[in-house]
Amino acid sequence: xxxxxxxxxxxxxxxxxxxxxxxxxxxxxxxxxYWEDTSLSALTEEGPxxxxxxxxxxxxxxxxxxxxxxxxELDVRTVGVSISSPYEHADTLSExxxxxxxxxxxxxxxxxxxxxxxxxxxRMSGIVEHxxxxxxxxxxREIRYAWAASEWPEFPDYDAVENAVEEL
Amino acid sequence: xxxxxxxxxQACPFCERVVRRLQELDLExxxxxxxxxxxxxxxxxxxxxxxxxxxxVDDETGVTMAESANIVEYLDATYGGEA
Numbered sequence: 001x002x003x004x005x006x007x008x009x010x011x012x013x014x015x016x017x018x019x020x021x022x023x024x025x026x027x028x029x030x031x032x033x034y035w036e037d038t039s040l041s042a043l044t045e046e047g048p049x050x051x052x053x054x055x056x057x058x059x060x061x062x063x064x065x066x067x068x069x070x071x072x073e074l075d076v077r078t079v080g081v082s083i084s085s086p087y088e089h090a091d092t093l094s095e096x097x098x099x100x101x102x103x104x105x106x107x108x109x110x111x112x113x114x115x116x117x118x119x120x121x122x123r124m125s126g127i128v129e130h131x132x133x134x135x136x137x138x139x140x141r142e143i144r145y146a147w148a149a150s151e152w153p154e155f156p157d158y159d160a161v162e163n164a165v166e167e168l
Numbered sequence: 169x170x171x172x173x174x175x176x177x178q179a180c181p182f183c184e185r186v187v188r189r190l191q192e193l194d195l196e197x198x199x200x201x202x203x204x205x206x207x208x209x210x211x212x213x214x215x216x217x218x219x220x221x222x223x224x225v226d227d228e229t230g231v232t233m234a235e236s237a238n239i240v241e242y243l244d245a246t247y248g249g250e251a
Contacts (some may be wrong), residue, residue, distance in 0.1 A: 033211040034175065090203055133173040 004094045007151040010131055015116045015148045022051070022137040023114045029102045030089035041141060045078065048138045048168050050078040053117050053130035057084040059093045061132055061153050065100040068158055074165045077101035083109055117148045132156065136164045144168065170196035171228040175212040175221050177202055183222040183230045183237040189240050
């Protein structure tokens with residue numbers, strides 16, 4: 001969408017790039033039935049994972065991103081990460097046909113800090129969330145594709161994500 | 169992955185009772201949290217045929233069990249030992 005003004009920039013992010021090892025972490029991973037502390041490495045041991053950092057579940061970019069990814073039927077397990085609680089994640093999964101393997105709950109945005117994709121929200125005091133970012137992580141936990149928003153908002157280059165998944 | 173998986177509900181006193189005993193017996197366990205609404209508790213229903221929690225699944229012994237009193241009794245009998 002072309003806007004007749006400059007979209008607001010986000011501060012520079014020094015997130016891990018292609019070829020780097022994806023930092024491991026453990027957070028409650030919510031699926032359709034329950035949530036359980038799950039490490040990223042436990043997921044990647046079973047194959048590649050598309051790790052999608054996104055704004056809080058109710059924000060519209062979350063819906064846009066996951067609807068577009070679902071439409072593309074990527075041959076990879078897609079896992080979201082946001083500050084939303086497990087209860088909100090459970091509602092999101094039951095109400096939306098996002099076709100996700102699961103949603104990580106990271107209320108303190110520690111994983112956003114670990115990946116340097118934090119977004120300190122203006123006039124939502126005390127709330128730091130994850131800026132939109134996509135990391136395709138292979139079975140060796142190597143990052144095969146990396147992108148993080150540099151504007152607020154900005155959306156992934158879905159064709160690039162799709163190509164990266166096909167090249168796995 | 170621990171041998172024991174506990175299906176639990178946040179702040180459920182019956183579940184916390186089981187957690188306390190698991191910890192007292194120094195047992196490794198994984199926790200799967202379900203939602204308060206019974207209609208949303210498909211996981212314990214699937215593994216144990218009940219929508220009540222706690223439920224434990226013990227891969228070491230092949231036991232799946234509901235009801236906290238029964239679970240505590242089972243844990244004591246199986247892992248309490250006389251040692």
